[in-house]
Amino acid sequence: MHFAGKMDLRKSLFILPNLFTLSSLFCGLYAIALCIAPVDAQQIGRASVVIVFAMLFDMFDGRVARLTKTQSLFGLQFDSLADMVSFGVAPAVLIYRWSLSGAGVLGLVTCFLYAACGAIRLSRFNVLSLRAQERQPNAPSPYILGLPIPTAAGFVVAVVIASKAIDDSFQEAEHVVMIMMTGLALLMVSNVRFRSFKNLRPTPFNIGVITIAVGSSLLLWIRFKWAFILIWLVAFYITIGILENLFLLSRRLRKDPRTGGHAGPDDPKDVVP
Numbered sequence: 001m002h003f004a005g006k007m008d009l010r011k012s013l014f015i016l017p018n019l020f021t022l023s024s025l026f027c028g029l030y031a032i033a034l035c036i037a038p039v040d041a042q043q044i045g046r047a048s049v050v051i052v053f054a055m056l057f058d059m060f061d062g063r064v065a066r067l068t069k070t071q072s073l074f075g076l077q078f079d080s081l082a083d084m085v086s087f088g089v090a091p092a093v094l095i096y097r098w099s100l101s102g103a104g105v106l107g108l109v110t111c112f113l114y115a116a117c118g119a120i121r122l123s124r125f126n127v128l129s130l131r132a133q134e135r136q137p138n139a140p141s142p143y144i145l146g147l148p149i150p151t152a153a154g155f156v157v158a159v160v161i162a163s164k165a166i167d168d169s170f171q172e173a174e175h176v177v178m179i180m181m182t183g184l185a186l187l188m189v190s191n192v193r194f195r196s197f198k199n200l201r202p203t204p205f206n207i208g209v210i211t212i213a214v215g216s217s218l219l220l221w222i223r224f225k226w227a228f229i230l231i232w233l234v235a236f237y238i239t240i241g242i243l244e245n246l247f248l249l250s251r252r253l254r255k256d257p258r259t260g261g262h263a264g265p266d267d268p269k270d271v272v273p
Contacts, residue, residue, distance in 0.1 A: 007065075010097045016064050016065075016068060016070070017060075017061045017064040017068070017070060017075055018061070018064035018075060018078060019058045019061070020058075020060045020061035020064060021057070021061045021075070021078055021079050021082045022082070023054075023057040024054045024055075024057035024058045024061065024082050024083075024086050025054075025082035025085055025086060026109070027050045027051065027054035027057065027083075027086060028051070028054050028082070028085040028086025028087070028089070028090040029045040029085060029090075030047075030050050030095050031048075031050040031051050031054070031090040031093075031094065032047075032085075032089060032090050034046055034047040034050065034081055035047050035090075035093045035094050035096075035097045035191035036073035036093070039097050041164065044094065044097065044098050044158075044160065044164075045164055045194070047090075047094050048094065048160045048161050048164075049161075051086065051087070051090055051091060051094070051153060051157045052154075052157055054086040054087070054090070055086075055087075055150050055153065055157075058079070058082075058083065058086065058087075058150050059150075061075075061079060062079070062205070069158055073130075076126060076129060076130075077126065077153045078120040079166055080123075080125065080126055082152065083118075083122055083149055084118060084119055084122055084149075086151060086153070087118065087149045087150050087152065088114070088115045088118030088119060088122070088153075088254075089115055089158065090153070091114070091152075091153045091156040092111040092112070092114050092115040092181075093111070094119075094156065094157070094160065094176065095114075095156055095160070095181060096108065096111045098160055099170075099172075099173075099174055099177045100174060100177060100178065100181075102173045102174065103178065105265075106178065107174065107178065110128055110177075110178045110181050110182060111181065113181070113182060113185045114152075114181045114184060114185045116183075116185075117185035117188045117189045118149045118185070119185065120154070120188070120189050121146050121147070121148075121149055121188040121189055122149060124145070124146065124189075125144075125145075125146075128145060142195060142196055143193040143194065143195060143196060144193065144194045144196050145191065145193055146187065146189055146191070146192065146194075147184065147187035147188045147190070147192070147194060147238065147241075148188075148191055148194065149188060151187075151194075151234055151237065151238075152184040152187070154186065154230060154234050155180075155184060155230075155231065155234040155235070155238075156180075156181070157230070158227075158228075158231040158234060159177075159180065159231060160228075160231035161227045161230070162227040162228050162231055164227070165228075167215050187238065192241055192242060192245050193241065193244070193248075194237070194238075194240075194241035195237075195240070195241065195244075208242055209240060213233060213236055216231065216232060216236070217229045217233060222234055
């Protein structure tokens with residue numbers, strides 16, 4: 001039996017990261033479907049877990065692409081479109097059905113704000129990624145501009161899961177939930193730089209951060225419920241990013257008070273994906 005040509009292994013490997021992205025997209029769609037139907041507490045919990053699985057698949061698609069050297073512009077756009085469904089629309093629908101459906105128009109607007117800022121954040125990420133590849137194609141930035149949308153979705157899901165672990169006592173606090181969703185939305189479109197950790201190196205800072213994160217998570221596991229661990233890890237990540245930016249801002253102000261601590265739009269230190 002003869003083949004018309006030899007199979008290109010590289011083209012076959014191109015499918016692998018996209019399969020992870022498709023899996024993440026499926027999880028996002030499934031979570032939305034669970035929230036659209038007449039929902040109960042069990043379905044809300046299941047939708048939250050499904051979004052967690054979407055996060056796991058999303059973590060692997062980029063790493064598989066880098067491992068197999070199959071990064072592409074198609075993969076970049078495809079991943080962002082899948083992220084919009086799984087980490088933009090799905091968490092917004094989840095929170096609306098779980099807590100904010102009784103808040104009327106204000107609850108709907110809050111969920112829309114989260115999804116809209118997620119779309120803006122992903123669009124900016126794509127543009128800055130293309131610029132970064134043109135400047136330094138083989139030097140990924142250690143920072144990400146704005147809170148990553150999977151991280152924001154992780155915090156949303158963590159709150160729902162933790163609330164269910166304590167008999168959904170947080171569900172009725174609609175104003176607190178709206179403040180939380182608004183804060184996450186603004187962080188996604190902010191100029192706050194968060195660490196990427198894509199190419200994690202054993203620097204003293206990284207080792208210290210990981211040690212504190214693991215140690216505090218173990219303490220939470222022992223002293224409290226496991227459901228609070230994800231909330232703490234995301235909150236710790238956000239806090240580290242904000243504190244680091246405040247430190248850099250104060251250092252810039254000391255160096256040149258005339259700039260007010262703001263760099264220009266083409267400053268490579270700030271224009272990062």
